Amino acid sequence: MKRIAVFTSGGDSPGMNACIRAVVRTCVYYNLENFGIIRGYQGMIEGNFIPMKSSSVSNIIQYGGTILKSARSKEFFSPEGRKKAYRNLQHHEIDGLVAIGGDGTFRGASIFSKETGIPVIGIPGTIDNDLYGTDFTIGYDTAINTAVEAIDKIRNTADSHDRIFFVEVMGRDAGFIAMECGIGSGAEVIMVPETITTMQEVFDILKQGWNRQKTSSIIIVAEGDEEGNASMVASKVKEKFPHIDARVLVLGHIQRGGSPSAYDRVLASRLGLGAVEGLINGMTHKMVGIVNGKLTFTEFDECVSRKKEINQELLRITEILRV
Numbered sequence: 001m002k003r004i005a006v007f008t009s010g011g012d013s014p015g016m017n018a019c020i021r022a023v024v025r026t027c028v029y030y031n032l033e034n035f036g037i038i039r040g041y042q043g044m045i046e047g048n049f050i051p052m053k054s055s056s057v058s059n060i061i062q063y064g065g066t067i068l069k070s071a072r073s074k075e076f077f078s079p080e081g082r083k084k085a086y087r088n089l090q091h092h093e094i095d096g097l098v099a100i101g102g103d104g105t106f107r108g109a110s111i112f113s114k115e116t117g118i119p120v121i122g123i124p125g126t127i128d129n130d131l132y133g134t135d136f137t138i139g140y141d142t143a144i145n146t147a148v149e150a151i152d153k154i155r156n157t158a159d160s161h162d163r164i165f166f167v168e169v170m171g172r173d174a175g176f177i178a179m180e181c182g183i184g185s186g187a188e189v190i191m192v193p194e195t196i197t198t199m200q201e202v203f204d205i206l207k208q209g210w211n212r213q214k215t216s217s218i219i220i221v222a223e224g225d226e227e228g229n230a231s232m233v234a235s236k237v238k239e240k241f242p243h244i245d246a247r248v249l250v251l252g253h254i255q256r257g258g259s260p261s262a263y264d265r266v267l268a269s270r271l272g273l274g275a276v277e278g279l280i281n282g283m284t285h286k287m288v289g290i291v292n293g294k295l296t297f298t299e300f301d302e303c304v305s306r307k308k309e310i311n312q313e314l315l316r317i318t319e320i321l322r323v
């Protein structure tokens, strides 16, 4: 292994820069050459490679986003696209890849490494925390803190105006963000795709609150909840209780930005170093993660096919603490 390329792909997440820095600096430590690929798989197809040295990643650990930029490449789905990408890797004499991203990134990496034989190690970089094989993904901690900060502010105005706020958080089809920012902000209801929360349950929880003179409430809705998004849930509640003063807030991409938390920076540093050492030790087709505090490597296919479960204890906490 002489030359490694690193790229970020899919939705960006805070801590990706800290991770790129760790990959580049570990390569420098082991006397490996390093290239960054701009805009993920799309940049690989277009030949957008830049040489990286230690100073290329100076002063970036504290910044959100990704200096390598990110994209969701449609072209990479096709064998022709992947052939172009491989030709560019050969042209730059790359003999190992570090892919930072989420499940889509690893699906691509899995096919690509099987087709071409190029060694690839994945690093979980997504705010969704929905990857099997790691307790936490890079960016998740920052995203839930961003959401909690926003919800705290919403609670002030909800309280002043006796309103119910329906706050939609990201997570595609996973409820990790909703669950933890819901508990952290003391939300009355948390709706996640992993469990069924019926509208009747929502009505009952609201009524219980009113019975004890509660005048405002926060309902967190994960974007992939089975009852629909926050607007849909709000309409159903409004239909049942026309007297309520309801507002909908979609937190959206604000959750993907901002300076990474200390936790995300440390996680990114551990995983970046682990990925490069994994490649040096002859590993491929695996995602590096942290499980119970220890660095682990899990097959890409397992990471994307197995579902990471929501901690049942968190569900119980929600039910007990909202009364």
Ligand code: F6P
Residues within 6 Å of the ligand: 011, 102, 126, 127, 128, 170, 171, 172, 223, 256
């Ligand atoms: O996977 C990260 C994520 O932020 C999801 O939570 C969300 O559903 C999706 O990306 C949004 O994607 P886009 O940036 O393409 O709108």
